[in-house]
Amino acid sequence: MVELEFMKNVEIFKGVTDSHLAGIHDFCTEKIYRYAHRLFAEGDKAYYLWIVKEGSVDLRYDPPGGGTSEKNTISSISTQKTFGWSNLVPPYKYRLSAYCANESCRIIRIEKNQLLKLFGQNSKIGYVMMSNLTEIVGVRYHQLQDSAWVSPHAGVKISVHMATCGIAAGAREVMNALMDEMAKTDRLDIRIMTAGCIGMCDKGPNVTVEIEGEGSVIYQKVTPDKMCRIFNNHILKGTIETDLVLT
Amino acid sequence: MISLEFLKDVEVFKGLSGDQLTAVQACCQKREFKQDAKLFGEGEPTGHRWIVLEGQVDLRCELPGSVPSEENTISSVSAGGAIGWSCFVSPYQYRLSGYCASGQCELIRIGKERIIRLFELDTGLGYVVMSNMAAVLSVEDLIACRMRLQGSGASMP
Numbered sequence: 001m002v003e004l005e006f007m008k009n010v011e012i013f014k015g016v017t018d019s020h021l022a023g024i025h026d027f028c029t030e031k032i033y034r035y036a037h038r039l040f041a042e043g044d045k046a047y048y049l050w051i052v053k054e055g056s057v058d059l060r061y062d063p064p065g066g067g068t069s070e071k072n073t074i075s076s077i078s079t080q081k082t083f084g085w086s087n088l089v090p091p092y093k094y095r096l097s098a099y100c101a102n103e104s105c106r107i108i109r110i111e112k113n114q115l116l117k118l119f120g121q122n123s124k125i126g127y128v129m130m131s132n133l134t135e136i137v138g139v140r141y142h143q144l145q146d147s148a149w150v151s152p153h154a155g156v157k158i159s160v161h162m163a164t165c166g167i168a169a170g171a172r173e174v175m176n177a178l179m180d181e182m183a184k185t186d187r188l189d190i191r192i193m194t195a196g197c198i199g200m201c202d203k204g205p206n207v208t209v210e211i212e213g214e215g216s217v218i219y220q221k222v223t224p225d226k227m228c229r230i231f232n233n234h235i236l237k238g239t240i241e242t243d244l245v246l247t
Numbered sequence: 248m249i250s251l252e253f254l255k256d257v258e259v260f261k262g263l264s265g266d267q268l269t270a271v272q273a274c275c276q277k278r279e280f281k282q283d284a285k286l287f288g289e290g291e292p293t294g295h296r297w298i299v300l301e302g303q304v305d306l307r308c309e310l311p312g313s314v315p316s317e318e319n320t321i322s323s324v325s326a327g328g329a330i331g332w333s334c335f336v337s338p339y340q341y342r343l344s345g346y347c348a349s350g351q352c353e354l355i356r357i358g359k360e361r362i363i364r365l366f367e368l369d370t371g372l373g374y375v376v377m378s379n380m381a382a383v384l385s386v387e388d389l390i391a392c393r394m395r396l397q398g399s400g401a402s403m404p
Contacts, residue, residue: 085381085385086385088378088381089378089381089382089385090382095385119374123370123371123373123374124370126370126374126378127366127367127370127371127373127374127377130373130374130377130378130380130381131335131366131373131377133377133381134332134335134336134377134380134381134384135335135336135337137381137384137385138332138333138335138336138384139336139337141384142336142342159323162328163324163325163326163327163328164256164257164258164326164327164328165327167258193320193321193322193323194322194323195322195323195325196299196303196304196323196324196325196326196328197325197326197327
């Protein structure tokens, strides 16, 4: 049973009126999970928004092909906190895996389709909840940024050009592929940046690789597969992928 | 006057109707900066959201005691890119400093208070913009997640 009083104190419902909260309450179900149970995996379709009622949940980045480990925990979610926000933003897939981190966790699940339908019928609730979500994601981003501040003097810089034109051409997918490759290496001298348009929109997505003492190389029409090639051959082995270089 | 054609292609305004874009347009002011001009400084209160119209803005980490330089650039934003989502996130301060990195930069400046008033008047518009912003932020968040793991030396296969 999900109590309305509990929901009033949940961060994502801040500013939602009692009557609207009562409507949302109808879409909530409560479940209990045991220690180490996986609630969802990275890449799964995101059908629910989740709230911790009791216990805590670890969000982990499980690298491709590898098992899970507490070392890969990105953040731990405690009571009244929300997770699984990917259900409210495209491409509606979970970006991390979630595990019960206590002997037992009591979790509230809210169905995505019901929530989005409600937002469509009542944009005020949608606006309030998406504003709260922006703040929640933003605060976590700040925290992560603080703990992950990478030296600006790294020997290798990889810039993915993510202006509007780059994103339309697939720069986000390229960035994701690059991050997957980064996860497989223990190199700490590589810095990844986002950058603006270089004025060659028809040849995007573009990626610039700068290795200290070697100048910069701009790659064109990069796809996730090509990004893997660039990373493994140019960054790790020093061999420029000449057929992909911007001409 | 900022063109509606430009605004409709800005990522956070995607999905807005013509009337809604016109309302957003009324909140926009055009500002110009010369090369190396500082738009805002790390730690300053965020009163505005910025969108680059022309040129390139570098976001730099101001290392204590150091002279601002390209070496400290964390990311670069060019035409169509938006800066300053911190104005919607506590503690409402810029996390990085912004510098004009090209011969000249032309930006749209949107006052935070004014755009929030617009969101409250037209919550449909507010819902679309905030949804777009959450989507953009979630990508940045993912990048930060992976970087944190890299920085923490977590075990990777």
